[in-house]
Amino acid sequence: MNDYVVEANAVEKTLGRGAGEVHALRGIDLSLRPGELTLLMGPSGSGKTTLLLVLGCMLTPTSGSVTVCGTSISNADKEALAKIRREHVGFVFQSYHLFPTLTATQNVQLALDIRGEHGKRAAQKSREALAMVGLEQKMDSLPGGLSGGEQQRVAIARALVANPSVVLADEPTGALDGNNGQSIMRILADTAHGRERAVLVVTHDPRVIPYADRIIEIEDGLIVQERPGETDRPRMPKAVPFRA
Numbered sequence: 732m733n734d735y736v737v738e739a740n741a742v743e744k745t746l747g748r749g750a751g752e753v754h755a756l757r758g759i760d761l762s763l764r765p766g767e768l769t770l771l772m773g774p775s776g777s778g779k780t781t782l783l784l785v786l787g788c789m790l791t792p793t794s795g796s797v798t799v800c801g802t803s804i805s806n807a808d809k810e811a812l813a814k815i816r817r818e819h820v821g822f823v824f825q826s827y828h829l830f831p832t833l834t835a836t837q838n839v840q841l842a843l844d845i846r847g848e849h850g851k852r853a854a855q856k857s858r859e860a861l862a863m864v865g866l867e868q869k870m871d872s873l874p875g876g877l878s879g880g881e882q883q884r885v886a887i888a889r890a891l892v893a894n895p896s897v898v899l900a901d902e903p904t905g906a907l908d909g910n911n912g913q914s915i916m917r918i919l920a921d922t923a924h925g926r927e928r929a930v931l932v933v934t935h936d937p938r939v940i941p942y943a944d945r946i947i948e949i950e951d952g953l954i955v956q957e958r959p960g961e962t963d964r965p966r967m968p969k970a971v972p973f974r975a
């Protein structure tokens with residue numbers, strides 16, 4: 732077994748039908764390994780979100796193969812895909828996707844509920860995840876009482892609380908100002924480097940480049956360039972891992 736947590740080979744994805752059919756991905760080979768933060772950059776409409784959704788088992792490829800933590804998704808039905816997502820994948824979106832009537836802790840705890848983890852232990856794990864993103868003081872706040880950067884940190888805690896092997900983030904800094912964007916990227920970089928997760932960030936934002944170990948450029952559904960990132964980091968000290 733190799734050390735990749737996600738492997739995509741010759742992935743093609745066609746969206747829409749008839750005159751509206753679009754070849755969003757046209758033969759993508761991409762692997763993600765633990766401990767690495769990869770940026771996926773490219774013009775609008777180039778296929779970034781589609782690729783993220785395929786790698787995260789939200790969409791199946793039209794052709795080609797995707798393997799997540801050793802499990803191929805090629806013949807997986809909806810239920811099997813949901814199981815792979817629950818066990819291995821954490822998602823972060825630009826618009827946070829928090830429930831407005833639930834507190835920060837309750838929002839994070841939802842990610843454990845869907846995995847069948849309930850009760851005090853789940854609440855405790857949720858609080859620990861929030862503490863890890865620096866929100867000890869905001870655990871009982873509703874999303875409406877939090878800044879955009881804080882809401883995104885709740886969303887990251889929710890993505891991480893079940894200890895996924897891969898974290899996929901779609902424009903996580905897109906709605907944030909410079910300082911908040913930097914703190915979100917710092918947390919995602921810590922997740923990759925300190926907790927040995929594979930992290931893929933879709934972005935248009937050149938300010939996040941310093942956090943990348945690897946930069947992939949996609950255009951018109953194809954990877955046109957892959958280059959090392961600009962992190963010249965001494966490996967960061969290992970953070971305390973989430974309890975499984």
Ligand SMILES: Nc1ncnc2c1ncn2[C@@H]1O[C@H](COP(=O)(O)OP(=O)(O)OP(=O)(O)O)[C@@H](O)[C@H]1O
Nearest residue numbers: 746747751753755774775776777778779780781782
């Ligand atoms: N449901 C859909 N049906 C048909 N075409 C779609 C659908 N979703 C996306 N597309 C098309 O697929 C292509 C890739 O879209 P995608 O959202 O992956 O690009 P993107 O690089 O993430 O763009 P952006 O940076 O604007 O978010 C685009 O041409 C888009 O219009």
